[in-house]
Amino acid sequence: MKLKILSIILVLNFSFCFSSEKILDENSIYKNLRCLVCQGQSVADSNSDFALTLKSVVKDLINQGKTENEIYDFLAEKYGDWILYKPKLNPVTFLLWSFPYIVLAVGGLIITIVIRKRGKKA
Amino acid sequence: MQKTIKSIIILILVFILGIFFLALNKNSNYDTEHLIGNKLLNIKLDSFENNKIISNEDLKENQFTLINFWASWCAPCRDEHPYLMELSNENNLNIIGVNFKDKKTYALKFLKSYGNPYDILAKDLKGKQSVSFGVYGIPESILIDNKFVIKKKFIGPINKNDLNDIKDIIK
Amino acid sequence: MLSNFGNFILFLSIILSCLIIHYSFNCLKTSNNLIFKNIYQLSLLQSCTILLCFFTLIAAFIISDFSIITVYQNSHSLKPFFYKISGTWGNHEGSLLLWVIILTIFSFLFLILNKKHPKNYRLYTLIIQNFLILGFLFFIIFNSNPFSAIAPIPKEGLGLNPILQDPALAIHPPLLYVGFVGSSIYFSAAMASMITNYSNNLFAKSIKSWVLVSWTFQTLGILVGSIWAYYELGWGGFWFWDPVENASLLPWFAMTALIHSLLVLEKRNLLYFWTIILCLLTFTLSVTGTFLVRSGILNSVHTFANDPSRGVYILVFLSLMIFTSIFFLFTKYKSKNDRINSNSKETFVLINNWFMLFYLITVLLGTLYPIFTDILFNSKISVGPPFYNSVITPVVIAFLILMAIGPQTKWIKNKFENLKYFLLISIFAIIINFLIVFFFRSYSIISNLIIISSLFLIISSTFDIFKKKILNFPRILSHLSFGFLIFFIGLNHNFSYEKDFNLKLGETKKFDNYEFVLKDLEFSQFSNYKAVKGKLKISDLSTNEERTLNPEIRIFDNPQTLTYEASIQTNFLRDYYLTMSNIDRSEYYNIKFQKKPLMIWIWISVIMLSFGGFLSLLRNAKNN
Numbered sequence: 075m076k077l078k079i080l081s082i083i084l085v086l087n088f089s090f091c092f093s094s095e096k097i098l099d100e101n102s103i104y105k106n107l108r109c110l111v112c113q114g115q116s117v118a119d120s121n122s123d124f125a126l127t128l129k130s131v132v133k134d135l136i137n138q139g140k141t142e143n144e145i146y147d148f149l150a151e152k153y154g155d156w157i158l159y160k161p162k163l164n165p166v167t168f169l170l171w172s173f174p175y176i177v178l179a180v181g182g183l184i185i186t187i188v189i190r191k192r193g194k195k196a
Numbered sequence: 197m198q199k200t201i202k203s204i205i206i207l208i209l210v211f212i213l214g215i216f217f218l219a220l221n222k223n224s225n226y227d228t229e230h231l232i233g234n235k236l237l238n239i240k241l242d243s244f245e246n247n248k249i250i251s252n253e254d255l256k257e258n259q260f261t262l263i264n265f266w267a268s269w270c271a272p273c274r275d276e277h278p279y280l281m282e283l284s285n286e287n288n289l290n291i292i293g294v295n296f297k298d299k300k301t302y303a304l305k306f307l308k309s310y311g312n313p314y315d316i317l318a319k320d321l322k323g324k325q326s327v328s329f330g331v332y333g334i335p336e337s338i339l340i341d342n343k344f345v346i347k348k349k350f351i352g353p354i355n356k357n358d359l360n361d362i363k364d365i366i367k
Numbered sequence: 368m369l370s371n372f373g374n375f376i377l378f379l380s381i382i383l384s385c386l387i388i389h390y391s392f393n394c395l396k397t398s399n400n401l402i403f404k405n406i407y408q409l410s411l412l413q414s415c416t417i418l419l420c421f422f423t424l425i426a427a428f429i430i431s432d433f434s435i436i437t438v439y440q441n442s443h444s445l446k447p448f449f450y451k452i453s454g455t456w457g458n459h460e461g462s463l464l465l466w467v468i469i470l471t472i473f474s475f476l477f478l479i480l481n482k483k484h485p486k487n488y489r490l491y492t493l494i495i496q497n498f499l500i501l502g503f504l505f506f507i508i509f510n511s512n513p514f515s516a517i518a519p520i521p522k523e524g525l526g527l528n529p530i531l532q533d534p535a536l537a538i539h540p541p542l543l544y545v546g547f548v549g550s551s552i553y554f555s556a557a558m559a560s561m562i563t564n565y566s567n568n569l570f571a572k573s574i575k576s577w578v579l580v581s582w583t584f585q586t587l588g589i590l591v592g593s594i595w596a597y598y599e600l601g602w603g604g605f606w607f608w609d610p611v612e613n614a615s616l617l618p619w620f621a622m623t624a625l626i627h628s629l630l631v632l633e634k635r636n637l638l639y640f641w642t643i644i645l646c647l648l649t650f651t652l653s654v655t656g657t658f659l660v661r662s663g664i665l666n667s668v669h670t671f672a673n674d675p676s677r678g679v680y681i682l683v684f685l686s687l688m689i690f691t692s693i694f695f696l697f698t699k700y701k702s703k704n705d706r707i708n709s710n711s712k713e714t715f716v717l718i719n720n721w722f723m724l725f726y727l728i729t730v731l732l733g734t735l736y737p738i739f740t741d742i743l744f745n746s747k748i749s750v751g752p753p754f755y756n757s758v759i760t761p762v763v764i765a766f767l768i769l770m771a772i773g774p775q776t777k778w779i780k781n782k783f784e785n786l787k788y789f790l791l792i793s794i795f796a797i798i799i800n801f802l803i804v805f806f807f808r809s810y811s812i813i814s815n816l817i818i819i820s821s822l823f824l825i826i827s828s829t830f831d832i833f834k835k836k837i838l839n840f841p842r843i844l845s846h847l848s849f850g851f852l853i854f855f856i857g858l859n860h861n862f863s864y865e866k867d868f869n870l871k872l873g874e875t876k877k878f879d880n881y882e883f884v885l886k887d888l889e890f891s892q893f894s895n896y897k898a899v900k901g902k903l904k905i906s907d908l909s910t911n912e913e914r915t916l917n918p919e920i921r922i923f924d925n926p927q928t929l930t931y932e933a934s935i936q937t938n939f940l941r942d943y944y945l946t947m948s949n950i951d952r953s954e955y956y957n958i959k960f961q962k963k964p965l966m967i968w969i970w971i972s973v974i975m976l977s978f979g980g981f982l983s984l985l986r987n988a989k990n991n
Contacts, residue, residue, distance in 0.1 A: 080794055087801045088815065101865055108749050110226065110332045114609055114667045116751070117865075121931060121948035121957060123297075124332050127323040131869070134324065152233065152330035155735075156226050159751025166744055170736045174729040174758055181721040187713055193835035202697050209693070212735075213686050219664040219738050220678045226666070226747055297952070 103132055103142060105161045107149065116159065200357060227351045228330050235344045241294060241325055244317035250292070252344060254316070259288035260347070260366045264314070264337045265326055267298040268306035273335045276353035277310045283359065284313035289366050295319040296334050334358075339365060368428045370435050373514035376420040380467075381504050383413040384497045391490045391497075399484045402478075410475045410493070413500075417471045421464050424513050425455045429922035434520040435903045437461060437513040441526035445895055453537030454526060459661060459677070460513035463503060464538055469548040470500045477552050477577065484565070484573050485796070491559030492552070499551055502684050510680050514803065527895060529923055529930055534597035539588060547587025547618040547653035550646075553577050553625075557646035561699040571642070574989055578629060581649075582622040583980035589615050590973040601931045603865075603944045603961045605969070608755045610665040613734045614656030617727060621649040624723035627716045637713060640700060641720070647692045652727075654685045664738055715773030729758050760813055767820035767853060770846055774839075796822035803858070811862040817857045824850030841986055843977030852972035855965045859862035864962040869955040870903075883908040883958065885916075897922040901947045901956065903934075918947035919956075942966040 104118035109125045117125045117132075128149075135145050149157055161167045241250040255261050264280060284291055285306040293314035295303045303319075320326050329338060330349075335351040339362060347365055350358050387409050394403050424437070428451045433439040441458040442451055454459045481489050507513070553574040560570045592615065593605040606612060625645040632642045659665050662678025733750040740746045773791070775785060798946040800818045804810070827845035832838070866878050870885045877883075887902040899920040906913045916934035923930070936943040944961040 075713075075906075076392050077790065080790055080797070083794060083797045083801065086836050087797050087804065087819075088812065101867070102865075106751075106753050108751070110228075113606070115602070119207065119600075119604070121946075123323070123951060126950065126957065130322065131324050131327045136298055149327075152231075152327065153332065153746065154226075154231055156747045156749050160753035160757070161750055166740055166746060167736070167748065170732055170750065171758070173732055174725060176722075177728045178725045178762065181724060185717050185721055188717070206693065209689055213689070213744050214681065215739055216658070216662075216664070216682055217679075218742050220662060220675045220682070222664070222741060224664055224666045 100129075100133060100136060103136075103145060104129055106146070107132075108157045108159055110153060110157060228332070229349045229351055231330060232346045232348060234346055236329065236338075236340055236346060237344060239344070240328065241292070241318035242320065244295060244300075244319045250316060250318055255290070255292075255340075255344070256342060258290040259342050260290070262289060262291045262337055262339050262362065263294060263329065263340070264291060265294045265296050265320075265329075265331050265334045267296045267334055268302040269298065270296075270334050272353040274310065276335055276355070277313070279354045279356070279359045280313040281311045283362060284315075286363070286366060288312065289362070290315040292316045292318055294326065295323065296331075297323045369423055369432055370514045370516040373420060373423045373427075374508075374512070374870065376416055376423065377508055377512070377514070380413060380416050380420065380471075381501065381508070383409055383416060384501045384504065387413065388494050388497050388501075391494045395487055401751070402486055402490065406490075406493070407478065410478055412476045414471045417464075417468050421455075421468055424461060424464060425452055428452060428455045431524065433522070433524055434516050434518070434550065435513070436515045436517050439517060439521050439524050441524070443527040444528060445567050446524075447532065449534075450532045450537070454531070456540050456570065457531055457536065458526075459674075460507070460511045462506050463511055464513060464814050465506070465540060465544050466548050467500060467503050470496065470503065470551055473549055473552040473577070474555075477556070481573055484569065485563065487563045488556075488565040488570075488573075491562050492555045495555035495558045496552060499555065499688075502687075506680050506684065510676060527923070529896065529921065530599060531930065533595060533599055535598070537926070539591045539595060542584050542591055543588030543615055545724050546583075546588050546622075547580050547615070547649070547656070549577065549581035549584065550618060550622065550649040550653055551899070553581075553646045554650035554692075557643045557891075558695055561643060561695045564699075566639050568633050568636040570639075571629050572648070572991065574627050575633060576984055578622060578625050579980055579984040579987060582619070582626055583977045583984065585615070585619050585622060586973065586977040589619060590970065590977070594970060597966075598935065601933045601946045603933070603946075603963065608730075608733065608752050610667045610734050611660050612986070613730050615659050616730055617652040617656060617734075618649050620723045620727040621645055621652055624647060624720040624727075627719045629724075631713050631716045638716075639703065640696075643719075644696070647696070651685070651689060651692070654681065654688060658682055658685055665734070703930065715769065718769055718773065722769070723761065725762060725880070726759060729755065733758075757958075760817065763853060764813075764816045764820045767817075767824045767850060770849065771824040774831070774842060784814050789827075792823055792826050793819075795826050796820075801805040807862065814857055814861050817853060821850045821854035821857060825854060841979045841983035845976055845984065846974035848972050848979060852969065852976065855968045855972055859963055859965050859969060862964045866958075866960045868958055868960075869950065870958050871955045880907060880909045881960070882908060883960065885956065885958075895923060899949070903945060903947070903958070905943065905945075905960070914943060916943060916945045918945050920947060920949060937967055939967060940964065
């Protein structure tokens with residue numbers, strides 16, 4: 075009975091999620107770009123000349139219809155991967171993205187084994 | 197089994213600490229000087245005098261082109277200017293000057309005072325076109341060949357060593 | 368004169384530490400259970416000496432004695448009195464003195480507060496702690512001496528950086544140091560425990576209060592740092608996953624894991640070696656963090672001025688620490704046949720540790736990866752907030768749910784009853800989330816899950832308060848506060864409104880439901896800076912609420928800097944956050960406006976979180 079209520083509410087709740095459209099949010103792009111002339115600030119947060127110029131360029135690119143990834147690829151080609159705060163997934167960064175989850179999986183495995191093994195002893 | 201785990205752990209720690217030692221000697225400041233080898237295929241610059249657009253077409257006859265980003269309000273640009281003047285004498289090198297976020301009158305005054313080394317003058321009033329060249333500050337210069345391949349990037353004013361490097365490349 | 372005195376005191380401290388080590392080794396050989404009286408006296412003298420040293424430096428700052436390099440580089444005669452004092456530890460050399468103070472005071476206090484525990488264990492803790500103290504004293508004297516003199520004596524100091532003159536920044540280091548420098552004592556205790564085979568639940572009791580103290584202060588230290596970043600740095604955020612921030616978070620994960628595994632060691636005498644590893648890991652991470660921050664190998668907005676020679680020294684120290692710990696771990700490790708039942712308490716403590724390890728590895732990897740790719744592949748990459756948020760957030764969802772379920776005992780016995788109970792809570796959580804989505808605005812799937820799971824933890828903890836007769840209130844409070852923290856962060860993130868635009872004087876612009884007018888610009892001159900204060904009227908058209916915010920641009924001449932002071936207007940519902948900056952060669956000003964809902968509750972949640980730690984400390988002290 076409770077399970078039924080739960081599932082109905084879940085469906086109701088999540089159907090609302092899909093109604094919001096995905097618009098390209100320029101601010102989230104600015105947040106992913108590193109200000110090259112600042113000490114550890116994103117383009118969104120920086121007041122520097124370079125940041126303002128870059129924001130303007132990104133706006134133009136959005137108006138030209140470029141997707142978020144195309145904008146990142148363009149800027150990474152011009153300024154290097156360093157300008158992107160979200161590291162691209164490639165052979166070099168593969169370990170970065172996967173290792174935490176590997177640890178999670180292995181950890182979970184170890185715990186399950188430990189509990190089962192020692193649970194049996196008791 | 198235990199011995200192998202222990203050895204692996206020690207190896208990993210030695211590895212990590214070793215990287216730290218090596219990193220101490222490296223400079224953590226970032227610049228784009230290593231971004232060479234790519235081709236600049238979509239060159240688009242506003243001409244300084246009129247409304248024409250300068251593109252790859254205009255540059256394909258050149259053996260080498262040095263694209264120099266400068267402005268009258270930029271002090272280091274004054275420092276590198278004599279070297280640009282010297283380079284303007286080179287036969288197989290054409291120099292494009294991109295006047296960056298500047299006023300026409302000030303720019304012309306600058307060139308009158310310090311000399312005009314540029315074969316082509318361009319302007320980038322808002323600084324947006326410079327982004328297509330990967331420019332993030334001035335002065336910056338990019339040396340490309342006749343296939344538009346970036347041979348070298350200079351971040352900051354050109355000094356004597358840079359001058360010699362350019363001369364070597366364009367020989 | 369102060370310089371010579373300070374140097375003398377430093378040398379005296381070294382001698383005292385050597386004496387303590389020497390007498391402790393002698394005392395180990397005696398067969399009785401008493402520690403020599405002179406060891407106590409030397410230890411007390413050592414603490415007093417270091418404090419005297421520190422006060423000497425403070426005195427030098429107060430009187431602006433520019434013959435001392437540290438004072439010259441970091442102070443100025445025009446600096447306000449309070450900031451002259453706090454400037455003492457706001458620089459590399461002075462903060463190292465603060466390190467040593469914490470190391471020595473904790474050393475002394477641990478000695479006298481652990482009289483119920485075996486003599487050898489206490490002596491070895493004292494010895495190892497004093498080796499750590501010696502290491503830092505040598506570092507100070509030979510590399511980073513705050514009392515180094517310069518001649519000729521400069522007339523004025525260099526240190527008037529306005530960003531550093533802030534109350535939050537003044538207390539941030541002391542708080543944080545009690546946290547992660549304080550973890551040194553259980554590092555030493557862990558080594559001592561291994562050496563003397565003092566490996567049962569009594570060892571856990573010995574260090575528990577210390578772990579709680581360091582955890583509480585670490586939490587507060589991180590909080591104050593975030594509050595400072597929010598108010599001072601002008602970007603409206605409080606956490607940037609910056610390497611320096613991460614350096615303070617890494618020990619925190621280890622400490623949290625340690626608090627939980629100590630519970631098991633204390634009550635059930637299990638997980639001994641894992642607990643030892645966590646004790647060693649916490650301080651190791653602290654020193655690693657200090658290395659990353661002071662050596663210059665990372666690019667950050669927070670870094671001290673950098674000098675590679677410091678890096679070499681700290682790295683050597685760190686390597687010695689790591690290899691000594693590994694040596695003892697490997698030689699003393701005995702596979703124990705722990706009888707872990709799939710009883711809730713131990714299982715969920717293991718689960719907590721498992722998740723903490725995940726967070727730790729993620730943050731460590733993200734922080735160190737750019738260094739590795741640079742050295743190994745000559746490729747410079749950045750790892751910033753988008754990485755951490757994408758990797759960590761989904762896992763937090765599961766973590767919150769497990770945090771709620773974990774503390775329930777007798778999970779197996781009343782399996783079905785508990786299941787119904789948790790289903791009921793999840794229904795409540797989803798309904799509340801649904802109401803939020805319905806009345807306000809919907810958000811991404813991940814955000815939905817985060818809000819739901821944090822509500823799950825909140826409701827479950829709240830019910831716990833009313834349910835249980837035997838109440839562990841501190842634990843409930845901390846778990847509840849953590850739930851609220853994630854809940855408020857989630858709502859704040861999803862309902863924040865930001866607008867970045869340009870305005871000139873007298874101009875009005877309208878965006879969405881807000882109207883902005885730059886009514887006035889006030890130019891004023893202060894003792895060490897010029898200010899341009901903007902008077903911006905903001906009208907919220909949906910509520911007819913009008914507010915005036917006053918962001919400032921400050922122009923300092925010594926050193927020549929521009930700072931942007933955010934105008935923040937707080938209430939319990941939301942913060943209005945506004946910065947104004949000038950645009951070169953233009954009459955326009957760039958305005959960044961943010962409306963940040965429930966901001967103050969984020970701070971309150973962390974305060975309550977650390978208060979839970981404090982209550983736990985009191986409870987622990989009362990029970991012993």
